[in-house]
Amino acid sequence: MAGIYIHIPFCKNKCSYCDFHFSTSYHSYQEKMVACIIEELITRKETIANQPIETIYFGGGTPSLLTENELKKIIETIYKHYEVTPQPEITLEANPDDISTQSVESWVRQKVNRLSIGLQSFDEKVLDWMNRAHNVQQSLSCIPIAQQAGIQNISIDLIYGLPDLTLEQWEKEIDTALHLGVQHISAYCLTIEEKTALASWIKKKKINPPSNEQQAAQFQLLQQKLKAAGFDHYEISNFALPNFISKHNSNYWRGEKYIGVGPSAHSYDFNYRSWNIANNAKYMQGIEHKSPNFDFELLSPENRFNELLLVGLRTKWGVNLTQLKAILNPSIEFEQILQNYLQKNWLTIQDQNICLTEAGKAWADKIAEDLFVL
Ligand code: SF4
Structure with a gap:
């Protein structure tokens, strides 16, 4: 879908x-x-x-x-x-x-x-x-x-x-x-x-x-x-x-594929992200001259890992540890930070899904950033 x-x-x-x-x-x-x-x-x-x-x-x-x-x-x-x-x-x-x-x-x-x-x-x-x-x-x-x-x-x-x-x-x-x-x-x-x-x-x-x-x-x-x-x-x-x-x-x-059209719209395709120019005149010019004005980046395993973590953690479904590890094997430091947040009761793991606790919800972005791989 x-x-x-x-x-x-x-x-x-x-x-x-x-x-x-x-x-x-x-x-x-x-x-x-x-x-x-x-x-x-x-x-x-x-x-x-x-x-x-x-x-x-x-x-x-x-x-x-x-x-x-x-x-x-x-x-x-x-x-x-x-x-x-x-x-x-x-x-x-x-x-x-x-x-x-x-x-x-x-x-x-x-x-x-x-x-x-x-x-x-x-x-x-x-x-x-x-x-x-x-x-x-x-x-x-x-x-x-x-x-x-x-x-x-x-x-x-x-x-x-x-x-x-x-x-x-x-x-x-x-x-x-x-x-x-x-x-x-x-x-x-x-x-x-x-x-x-x-x-x-x-x-x-x-x-x-x-x-x-x-x-x-x-x-x-x-x-x-x-x-x-x-x-x-x-x-x-x-x-x-x-x-x-x-x-x-x-x-x-959940990291599903989408396309975004119109000025400044972003698109995502698992390994690839692109975004249209955020300028109405240049956007229309590009489309009219059949040379669309957009930029893109190929997502490295680190990018994909961090993105999945950032968006997944914000949801009640959390982020799946097996899915994360399929992208790349995180360092020992990741495991230590994860354990630290589990002990602090800001994160829980249920069926391999890392989720925020009620207390952790106020710190979602900070927790995700601490867990990012570089
Ligand atoms: S300027 Fe106001 S109406 Fe327009 S997008 Fe921003 S918040 Fe929405």
Whole structure:
């Protein structure tokens, strides 16, 4: 099984914390960009020949800015040139301000069966400094609108660890999210990315960065409340009700093959990783001149070992020790560090799968880095 990721590089606003690839001045070339994405899908079909496509994911940027006709053309191209399984998971990332009965009905007509909605917060002041294009009213009303228009698999994004966010405010945010009746919640700890407005405010001391202790306490509260509400914590930042885990993202984390089309999109093929240029004009130029602008790397056994470890450890399934050792035989130092974390009760091993314990979940990336082979 394989997946296709389509990056739609347009946004209405530049959010203050975001370093994804997008442009806010896209209107003059939106149609041309979609034509190039379609062209790329057609030219790259051989790279994933004979592998049924199980998941299609529109990410960005803001895919909910596509017109119905543009979405239709992209999906028709995939169905025409790829072998798609009978009931693929088709996810569209949408912002609350783009959600209306008409827009959701148009997405359903085009086979979209899962929405990932960028709510981020239910606090008007927070949405303001984030420079989001939506308000709290839209955050609250978009879910029932989407449900009534035919989407029964909805994920929302929330961000915690924000400057000045107290534990009490975060608890209120979680409670509001739980009342919405969604099947999936992705909750990300704020990271301060270089070259963002947020990074510059923090540098100029206009905003206080949150402490690690506050972020850890908010993460702990999140785990407790979502677990009590019946959500399965299946990846560090992802929680799902039974039968609603994201198939697309789970395939990434299990190391399945995928192709990514559109500017900045990444592709992965076990031994090989490639990424398109993160520049809209150069991306379109490359496609039009039949000389795509992308870069790639062949993955060494060390790269593959470390990557499997990093993504696997973040999931509830963990990382399989036999699979790791089939890539390369780790050093004695790896075994020592592993034993150390097992004794500390931050890791466990069940049926050859190394998993994080509840205590270890707060340190997932550090543990993985310590276990990396060089
Ligand atoms: S809408 Fe999403 S992708 Fe666009 S700037 Fe905001 S956070 Fe980034």
